[in-house]
Amino acid sequence: MASEVGAKAPWLTIIGIGDNGLDSLTPLARTLFDAAQTIIAPERVLARIDCGTRETIPWTFGIKETIAFVLARRGTPVTILATGDPMFYGVGATLMRDLDKAEMRVIPSPSAFSLAASRLGWALQDVAMISLHGRSVHGLASHVQPGNRILALTSSGRTVVEAAQILSARGFGRSEMHVLEHIGGPDERIKILRADRIAADKPDFADFNTLAIACEAQPGAVLLPSVPGLPDEAFEHDGQLTKREVRAVTLARLGPVPGGLMWDVGAGCGSIGIEWIRSARGAKAIAIEASEARRTMMAHNALTLGAPGLDIIAGTAPDALADLAMPDAVFIGGGISHDGVFEVAWDALKPSGRMVANAVTVEGEARLFALQAVHGGELIRMQVSRAEPVGRYLGWKPMMPVTLWSVTKGLDA
Structure with missing residues (x-):
């Protein structure tokens, strides 16, 4: 047609x-x-x-x-x-x-971005331009960095207050917020207030507005960089969490790309999928998790860490993988030794797509060895130790070793 x-x-x-x-x-x-x-x-x-x-x-x-x-x-x-x-x-x-x-x-x-930049004297190439119109305001969170400037389209005047509350909760209450109402029209007006003031007073703003934020961190602010490996404590979890050192290596091998889709199989608290989304413009992730409690934690983490678009699927692989969009990358953080999990994920993976699977059990490790023998790829064994108090001194406390298998699917696979 x-x-x-x-x-x-x-x-x-x-x-x-x-x-x-x-x-x-x-x-x-x-x-x-x-x-x-x-x-x-x-x-x-x-x-x-x-x-x-x-x-x-x-x-x-x-x-x-x-x-x-x-x-x-x-x-x-x-x-x-x-x-x-x-x-x-x-x-x-x-x-x-x-x-x-x-x-x-x-x-x-x-555009509203061009008009706002002209009023504020901001160079557009140095500004994060996002839309909160018809989208979750929590998408703002991943852009909240010291010294960052953000221009955002909004859905209503209420969006400004919600954005101010997010900034204040993160320790960025000093940030200056410019609310440009009816920009370019006869009723144009620019209001400038600190985020903590807006969050506390909840003033009214015109529904037709553009929001400009000059991020300023106060002492003790929570700093969450966009590079993989957020602190473990940034996530709500029950212990089923890919630790930050292993997570950083895992994400590096998954290779987030703009607009890329990743499956996070056995997602736990969602740390891998969330960091995938944060790492590349327009990146998307589908998280598959059987536990309702963990899905609830995952949803909370996705909002607070600026990945509200995380698609959370209830179920167990391989059955829950049926009819999902073909991924550019797959992470199997749990269940690699279960029948059919690898096979279904591998068949769905796009040519040149990346797969990473982690295992901490002997059985899981044996499965990775067997898969590597057939499909190639790279095996890595990581063991991280963290210094912790031993009386008046420090000693190394080792975490469980993790075996990582990473492989790229061939064009003819």
Whole structure:
């Protein structure tokens, strides 16, 4: 269908519009708007412009419903008015997943990020640009680092308060928060407050706002770097945790990549999947865990550590692996000696995908030796000792040795 439509003129036009309405449109965008037959736009946009007698549809439904509505009119001229740049966390980028690019014509306006940077004097290449619009506000957490600057799209004024609470809980209450309301429009206003003040007072903000944060850590702040190997105490767990030294090596061999999907089989408290997500832009992880208590801990860890998108699956491998999306990497942290776990995961792994399996039992280690003999790869045995008090002195306390097997799936496997 896409190839047939692709030979024709675009039927879907997406025009970026600012808070100052039609005055924000370029001559080309204005020409396309004037020629539009059906216009879909947010109610606040439609309230400020004159669409004449043309069909207008207020955008009051969710993004999934919007996509379904637009696709149902495929081939019929439709114009969408979207805030700012439709290809930057916007409806254009979303629809491009379902449509051929030849079906769409996109005319952007300056994004909220560009407008905010121009007001604040921030260089965009030095800023983390994220969206909290229609997403969990806990996605902010992985970007909270000393000296970091963050620009965030929000869902409402309440998002600002929730972000301030996250910053304060992490020891970043001194951070300066700029709330840019109705930026680019006649009602534009910028409010500047410290995060701890917002968290305590919970003031009201306009729902149409962009949030800018200058992160400042206070003494005792919890620092959680983006490199693998977060402190063990950063996770809520019941002892079933891949320790940070082993975790760092495991993640290095899994090789997180932008947009990559990993399966975490026998996920425990979710440490591997969470750190995979934190390590690369757009990385995704599916965590499979049988224990309800551990899944609850995992969900908590995913929120507090900035990986709210972690997909948690209840069940036991290999049965729970059926019908999951093909992964770019697989980590088997538990159950490698169980029948069918490796085979199902290996069959699903994409060509050139990476698999890492860890074992602490003799039986698990024997299974890794057998798999390495057939599939190749690399075996490593790690034993970490940590210095702990022995009376008035320090002594080395060894942890259980861990055997790691890492292998890359061949193109012809």
